[in-house]
Amino acid sequence: MSPTRAFFPYINWLQAEGFRHPFSMTASGMSPPDPALLAPALARGEALDLAPPGLDARPAVEARLAELFGTSPERVLLDQGASGAMHTIAWTLFPGAHVVTEVPSYEPFRALAELYGGSSSFVERPAPGGSEDYLESVRSALAERGSRPAHLFLCNPHNPTGHILGAEEIRSLARLAAEAGGLLVMNESYMEFARPADRIHAFRLAPNAISLASLTKAYGLGALRTGWLLLGDDALHHRDALIDRGHLVGMDPPTPCLRIARAALDRLGDLLAPLRTLEHRSRPHLERWLRESEFAEGTLPPLGLCAFPRIRGVEDTRALTAHLAEAEGVGVVPGEYFAAPGHLRISYALPEATLVEALDRLERGIASYLS
Secondary structure: OOOOOOOOHHHHHHHHHHOOOOEEOOOOOOOOOOHHHHHHHHHOOHHHOOOOOOOOHHHHHHHHHHHHHOOOHHHEEEEEHHHHHHHHHHHHHOOOOEEEEEEOOOHHHHHHHHHHOOEEEEEEOOOOOOOOOHHHHHHHHHHHHOOOOEEEEEEOOOOOOOOOOOHHHHHHHHHHHHHOOOOEEEEOHHHHHOOHHHOOOHHHHOOOEEEEEEOOOOOOOHHHOEEEEEEOHHHHHHHHHHHHHHHHHHOOOOHHHHHHHHHHOOOHHHHOHHHHHHHHHOHHHHHHHHHHOOOEEOOOOOOOOEEOOEEOOOOOHHHHHHHHHHHHOEEOEEHHHHOOOOEEEEEOOOOHHHHHHHHHHHHHHHHHHHO
């Protein structure tokens, strides 16, 4: 393995290119909320609290998360966002194990499986609406473990396709992981887009499951770097090891961030209001474009901000996105970053009028690229 190899080129591209175009449709999460929503915490000076996070701030957030998820505080661990939680889990659980993850996928799933797993294999996640052969594919991939234990490292709802696994599918996946001597690790960052009564959490459904998420995607609070792990019964004995590796990765989130996060956990409904406005005003325009486009093949999944259509006649979507940026000022994410060339990830997280023009420019730009 080359020490200079890039494992996460997507984030480098996103920071350099993704948001600099006037019609950028690259965002997979919400913009930061109005600070007035968190004004009481700011007014109390909690953003300037420099006490050690473990003294009170971290336990307070873990206790509130336990209330919200209907579990005990010992099952809740904080980490530096969902990304930090994924890294902590991989470093703790994957060495010496076989890791099964998915394609297409967010790059850290593939990178962490390769970096930390004793071996790894991949299954294809179905597009929204189709999952007939998925469980059998997972069973076959787990069988590649040889004498190793094997873990499933998945995402629900899926990034980038938006495919949602139901409760029975999750239970079946957990049983397959248990038969292979492993755990089901489920990144549920996009589950926060669902109405609370409709959310599905793996840790509640299977004893050998770990759920993880953060305040980033649905609430626009990524700058707080506040993520969490939720441990099923059989995962509890890994708790001390997960805490230890988490501290080695980056210690606790900073106390000021935890204080604001604790205030945010009491305002989640209000923090979701901008998302519901986007769903009402902007989402229909992306749905219409997907139906009417001459080039796109795909639908908009029920949760999240993004579609991931196949673009007819295009194999190199990196070249296409460069053309769209230059010719039309449009930013979209090439499928190559998700191991799916020929696809684009397109977000509707824009004001309505801006999105309408962005989609018109996108259609025109694809046509000029193919002409």
